[in-house]
Amino acid sequence: MPKNVLFIMCDQLRWDYLSCTGHPHLHTPNIDGLAERGVLFDRAYVQSPICGPSRMSFYTGRYVSSHGSTWNNIPLKVGEMTLGDHLRPLGVRTALCGKTHMTADAEGMRRLGLSPDSEIGVLVSECGFEPYEREDGLHPDGPRYPRNAAYDAYMKVRGWPDDNPWQSVANSAEDEHGNILSGWFLDNADKPARAADEESETPYITGRAMDFIREAGDTPWCLHLSYIKPHWPYIVPAPYHDMFGPETHLDPVRSEAEKRDPHPVYGAFIEERVSRAFSDDTARTRVLTAYMGLIKQLDDQIGRLMAFIEEKGIADETMIVFTSDHGDYLGDHWLGEKELFHDPSARIPLIVVDPSPEADATRGLKSSALVEAIDLVPTILDYFGGAPVPHIIEGRSLRPILYGEADKVRDFAVSEYDYSMRDVRKRLGVEVKNAKLTMLFDGRWKYIFAEGFRPMLFDLEIDPAELTDMGADPAFAEELARLERLFFGWTRRTSQRTTISDAQIAARDASLGEARAGILIGYRNERELRDVLDQAGGNAGPLRKSS
Known part of the structure; x- marks a missing residue:
């Protein structure tokens, strides 16, 4: 019987904005239903708290410092193996519906004589996926990804002749005088988008995923369904635009003490425009109204998709992964966006539903195991019966936990961030090569190495909200030294010898x-x-x- 994987990723969905992860007012019964059928990994962390490098780690199973795509639009170099490269030799069709944030290594392809229009060139350009429909969003009136034409054509059929309906319809509102109100502006976040629900991005790409499944037939497949939302622009169609008023919003997690003598890098991020905006309660309230509505719309579409899978009779042979590429500060810690390593940013929701009978014993389990985004590639490869390749894939299969054979796969999680592309670096006077942050979290202590500055340190056992940075406190010197040794050990891993395995060398x-x-x-x-x-x-x- 053929096996399939539905690999669902949301963009900028916080780990704690689902009812199954504890939000008291945002009810997500369809996503909760996945958690009831599988394992909810409650302590999952991304390899970088920003879209591009995080996704490249999701798709390669490798740390950011291994694959080298350290920020958005820095190309993933030719030769990095991705999920599709591991699955295609097993006869698995590996396709994309939605966003990857992939930037092709055009220079490397030219050097190797790879045409971007060739079969291999397309796969290399698209992060190893067959681009059934790539839809990245993020295309205002400027250069746009050429395959977005499919959504434009769909909207024209729906009666929207706009040159860029993504911007002017799906991500804009309209006032009583017919003026277009851009969803880029936070003041418009609580207004309904011009698009009808079914015309907006989340239902559209859900429908395209269903088209793929219909067309796939009996060929085993791995479909990466990658939603653009609830990432900004923060705007959502009716009826979702006013479902969640201020009485449903959680108070921001922040303290005045955080702003007194902050770590220099953290303090510089507090001064960013987006952080100042989210520190304003009026702007934050408008955004939260839309953000929660976008998640509710997403949950409804997951329900639509799961009903379709049941109707097709493939639920018992399809692994389902539900996750996010990073979180969203939403004003917590006086920050907007993501990029640093507090849990609202670096921690993600992760649910894995393995239909195998061996996984029956763990259905509905909430696992406290530390897991990383890179663990999904080896888990999916394992599901399809592929041999492990630890000299290439740095993640670890989660199937021992799914099968109840282990309660953890690692002792600590690591995340990396390169802020060299940000104005923060210039304001701090940091050279490009030194604009690096690395988090190591052992389940209690969160240690952040900041090149050129003192480390940051949080004890999540006594300070789960991460309000007190103890990195400058000499009372914690011993703990800092222990974590630094762990970090130094991690940096010494062999990560670039991917052409021959340790086992092959050991056998010689x-x-x-x-x-x-x-x-x-x-x-x-x-x-x-x-x-x-x-x-x-x-x-x-x-x-x-x-x-």
């Missing part, structure tokens, strides 16, 4: 292999060589005689 007998090949280094005479080969059960073969 280097000196014997050289001798059998006639490379005779250090032997005093032929008799010594023959003795060595006889003891190994081999033979010298034709030995070169001295003249």
